[in-house]
Amino acid sequence: MTGIILFVVAFILLMIGIPVAFAFGASAIFAALIDPNIGLDVFGLLPYRIYGIMQNFTLMAVPLFIFMGFILEKSKIAENMLESIGELFGPIRGGLAIAIIIVGAVLAASTGIVGASVVMMTIISLPIMLKHGYSPSLASGVIAASGTLGQLIPPSIVLIILGAVMNISVGDLFKAAIIPGIIIVGLYMLYVLIIAFIKPDIAPLIKTDKNYKQILINAIKSLIAPFVLIAIVLGSIFAGFATPTESAAIGALGAIILTIFYRTFSFELLRYASVETVKITAMIFMILIGATAFSLVFNESGAGDIVTEFFTDSISNKYIFIAITMILIFILGFFIDFIEITFIVIPILLPIVEEFDIDPLWFALLIAINLQTSFLTPPFGFSLFYLKGAAGKLIKTTDLYKGVIPFIIIQIIALLIILFYPNLVYLLVK
Template identity: 65%
Template sequence: MFALTLFLLMAGFQVAFVFAGVALLFATISNEVGLSVLEMLPYRTYGIMSNATLMAVPLFIFMGLILEKSKMAEGLLLSMGKLFGSIRGGLAISVVLVGAILAASTGIVGASVVMMSLIALPLMLQHHYSPALASGSIAASGTLGQLIPPSIILIILGDQMHLSVGDLFRAAVVPGVLLIGLYIIYILFISYLNKEIAPAIVSEEAYGEVFQEALKEIIPPLLLIGVVLGSIFAGIASPSESAAIGVLGAIILAWGKRNFSYETLRYAAIETVKLTAMIFMILIGATAFSLVFNELGGGDMAMAFFSSEGGLGDMDDQWMFILIAMLVIFLLGFFIDFIEIAFVVVPILVPIVASLGIDPVWFAILIAMNLQASFLTPPFGFALFYLKGAAGDKVSTGAIYKGVIPFIGLQLLALLIIIFYPDLIYLFGK
């Protein structure tokens, strides 16, 4: 089932229909399963429709699209670029910090990468930055939305693993800050070693004026982030309720920047429906796939492999399972999207996580960090497609690949740190 699914996905067929079609095929040709197994599908689908946790998905997407249209990213990038431009690698550092702010306020990877490619890339190349470092920093910081709350993938993982989304949001803060810190340290280090790769920019503007201008651009989105995440962390609002507050805040911010109109609202509403419909169609197809996969004994086979009587014998089951699970998810990330992995692979792993006594919140954060790396891995990393599409002929595909490799290494380093120091995720409370 997995081999055929992977082949059809790489052949270019639509994801939702691949999962549903493969499930239908194997239910039909299998003597021990039969089409009767799919009688459960309507009940599962109704459960998805009435799931309060998943209501946060379209609301956070809508909030992100409103902020995208408000040109918040443009103001942030230009003011932060002036603020940090006087140090070597300053523009790349400003891209990372703006990427983090966009991640915490929009959470949409494609929008963040495209916006920064259009605004920051020409500026960096104009100031003689290395094309590899420029494209690498944009792609890597654009994918921070996968991990930094309010992340769509954390909401989906919370639903699939039956965990509190608020707990996952709290647990993701330290890994997100760790990644931002690693990116900035790397940029400063590489700029220090090679003066030509990211030269400092000499500005004639008074630094006090630049600082005030930057504060004006930074404070509104930070206030919005504080309200949305603060209400979840304090237990005042559920993720769905805080997402609704976030939508209202995004509209106020856009109106304050004089960029709010009926056309903005219409664009955000239509794109939200498209993205949400895609996610839920994939979820329904993945549900059909999981039903047939489990009826064929796939779940039992995976459980037996990681049990003491199965394939691992006397090895340390927990660590072997974590190693294999992370490796499989990382490799699958080269070829398929994070949504398919979350909907198909994660439900197979959940019972094994429970049986081995692994902390599910910690394991969910490891998956989210791993899936973030999948956005950067060639040849099918979606951030690379977004960047190349927006940049056009400004940078070559080779320069993009060369630029993202160090950042993939930093993401894997952060993953290892969280694996060996699991208590870090609970610094903001359990």
């Protein structure tokens, strides 16, 4: 009963606009007060839990990768990529949308900041796409979906947090996520090419008078800087030279060096990136503290044991458990962010995962793909907010919702592919 009260109170507080960290913390205090078997004494364990979190070396990578993303956001590197690759693929029907997907994938592998990627691509690309006759729904759907690739493609903040919560090697998670990431990017491109072929009017050709050889050279030049950074960050992890945290530090320094090289460095840029990093990091760790209090009361109430017994005794089939879990996370993604889902739901599921002897690496990738979908699902998908905020009156909300639905379906297809062909996760993991 206490477990149900926890979730109901947390949901009510979230719906009335209470910040997530305080909603989970307050629901934990309320449930502890009304349950005579728990009481407020249970929170005596909270400082030890928080201290354990502070000692987690892996979580140190989170602010460093966030900092790297904000530095690159203001460095003009992404803008150059969008312009040059857009020109490169313009002569192909749907080519501008393909270019945005490619840039989204490159940004994901070099920044991992969804909000920054979506806003930047909206400001630069959306007016151009609409000017050249792209339908508002396809244009907004492509930008929103491409911006969310940073949730799965390494170095992903989602994978780092999942690794910390599930006690899995982040390096292995990064390796395992590459193939699913490529599959999703490929499915995005395939959809754009098919829809552009079926309905030529919604994704027309873009003609240019420029020399195509020069366009190709410019496109290659624009990709050099991000690929160098990707090679340094991910290469050092995959080769075993550095841990994810150490490579994050290298990446942050590398991003600053690139801004100096491209002559976009300034102390105002450094200040902006630092302040924004502190804001987002503080939000993440406040949610983590609130979620820790929530989990503490949930486990002390015995609700965790009840959930485990229900799945292992009443259902006793791991695939039904996985299906229920994926549907639950998908539905939760309509209302709450991936951080809350990771910190609240995943610890509850871990004992059941162990009981069913499910490989945590494969399960983590299924969750990561599912969490990526949560950024696109109306009404509270964060990518939708970012895009609509940056686009203003350029597009209608209804066009935006219509545009993301095919990409949500693609995400579900990718999830099913990894579910039925788990070996794809282990192709790059030794």
